[in-house]
Amino acid sequence: MNLQDVADELVGKLSRSVVINDLHFTPLAASAQGDEIDEIRAASLLKRATPPEIRAYLESININNLLNPTTVDLAHLGGQERLAVPIRDEAGPLAILWLITGNLPPLTAEQFRAIDAAVVLIRDQLSAGTKDVRRARAAVELELLADDVNVRRDAFTRAVNEGWLYRGDRTSVFAVTFDTTVSELDRVAFASRVTGRRHGSLAFLGERDTRMLFAGSADIDGTLATLTSEGLGGSHSIRSIGTARVQANEDDLAPAADRARSAASILDRVPKLGRHADVSELGTWLLLTQLNANISNLALFSPAAHYLWTQGDEQQIETIERYLDAGTSVRVACELLHVHRTTLYYRLDNMPPIIKEALEDGVSRSTLHLALKLARLMSEPIHAERVQQ
Template identity: 45%
Template sequence: MKLQEIVDELARTLGRSVVVNDLDYTPIAASEQEDDVDEMRRRALLKRTTPPEAREYLEGLHIRQIRQPTNVPMAPFGGQERLAIPIRSGDQTIALLWLITGDKPVLRSVDYAAIDAACELIRVLLEQEADRDGGEARGVIDALLSSDDATARRAFREAVDRRMFAPGPGTTVLALRIDGSVSEMDRLTLGRRLATTRAPRVLSLGVHRGPLLLAARTTDVEAVAQVVSHELAAAGMAPAPIGTATLDEAESDLVGAADRAVIAARIVSRVPSVAGIADIADLGFWALIDSVAADPEAVRVYSPAAYALCTSEDPTQRETVETYLDVGGNVRVACEKLHIHRTTLYYRLDNLPDTVKDALDDGPRRSALHMSMKLFQYHRAAAGLHA
């Protein structure tokens, strides 16, 4: 029997609708929905995903870790009570079968026998599918970041069909900028270990432009980061800066998101104020800096004032001007950050080189001064130097 046939047969036997989800709460099979369907299930089936707030709620209940049928109240989301039945392979849950139980007759022992039989058939099918798809899946994964556009798009479509990840914002690409002393083989091994995690579900895309790339069927990147941190420590590796990028709705391959995640990881590794993990969507300013030619000497052309400050042996003037510009010229906040008195700030600003004072008094040159200081330090950090 096919998965859909099993689900339909169970629904007829029980006299109620049946849905089977994977561990990301994405429907993989659903019977015809009876009158018991509520708005929550309707949304999940139409959009092929469970709403984020409901996912968070279910995660809080540790539904993916249940070992026996469990009643799940869904009233907080305007839904009826459900019965979640784990479909297990060995000691691992591989899918969840859901029944709406609210306002329905109590399930009888004969019903539970039918549910057990259906779960066993579904388990066998899913295991067979996993075995059959193993080798083919690796080929699809390897082609996801192909330099050939047509190949990358074809692999993307097949990966979506195989439910490796979902198109659009439900998928996040993560780039792990692992210490350069770690071999590529060890990075790939780490990726394979991460790909075996059940929660959250992660796909290892391999090494791309230096970092190890992962695709996660979640927007909860903090949960993924925790798993990554645990696996890095277990492997004796140092914590890795992580850059993330969410897949856009219109994207038909993973290449763009992968490239954005790599840029984000590079920024996290170079900018001390960006701690540990950051999404490219929150790094617009630094992404602009990253895109400028990696030559600190170019600052001499962009802003002679910035070059003078950044190459001075005394860092006080650079720190003062940079902080002052960072806070938009707010004297009180600048003094708090620099731990100095207002009078001291004014004194420092009055005694800057003329080229710097002239730049501060002119809008475009002031902007060039600010960005060029960031640019100089950013690329000095890339070279392992300190401005």
């Protein structure tokens, strides 16, 4: 997103005009003009400069050195009240984000979060601390998942040579999925935070199929903590994080990125698995995703699973699934189900005959287990059929 993109999205969230001025009071970007625009803003936008008398007043109150968002009353100059939001980095002031607040409803907490996200993006684009080496790295990051395999390989080789990525399992790819309510502005701001100065070890690879992709250290637990804390810090709900390590024989990041996306996709479809999983933990689920499965196919694979899933109750499904997860160990199954042995035996004894027969045969039992996992993966269409029956 460039500065104009930031301004355009912010005006949609705030329902008011937005202007980003440099330290010389020249507009760098401006939103579509709303009904609340006053003559001062109109003149500034038309002439691409702040009127001299307004500039003199702003200089007199040392506006460029603000440390925090500040309300500025321009009524005595024929203008409306404004909120001046300073954009700063470690080196000092960079710009001012201006919002008209006079005669408008107060900004909400959600709108202030949108402003915070915009400040991060504007700062990163204008920051004097963005050295040439960081610009060069950003260019390499954009090519790590390029369509051209040779471009991808060259970018990966350069990242390895520069020491911020490694070949083999010392590098992992992280696929992050947000709730659909999280806007593009918020997602880009999140990427900027997790790849910023505090977390320089992470590289942002871009967004694919609504999933944000990052690459970095194979310290998966530490990186997960970073991603989760930054998501919570921005009040954005992360739905899933799928991870995958780069394999020793891979010359670029695309295969690992595909595996990480697959892991995240499975987590989205099977919430019981939790919010994070490495693809290496999901072998059975990956196998099931390769099946061209539907209701009729499930009945062919395992009539017992189809019967249980479409006509059994939730307790029966949970009991059989956990019992099979436990390798038919009564002790382990009881721990998973949080029930006494007597309760488990009672439930098993009262299963429909088709289920009991499948449990008695080794192959049928294994197929029942896999078919139930497939049913979890297909839960939406299958549950839709259950409702209709």
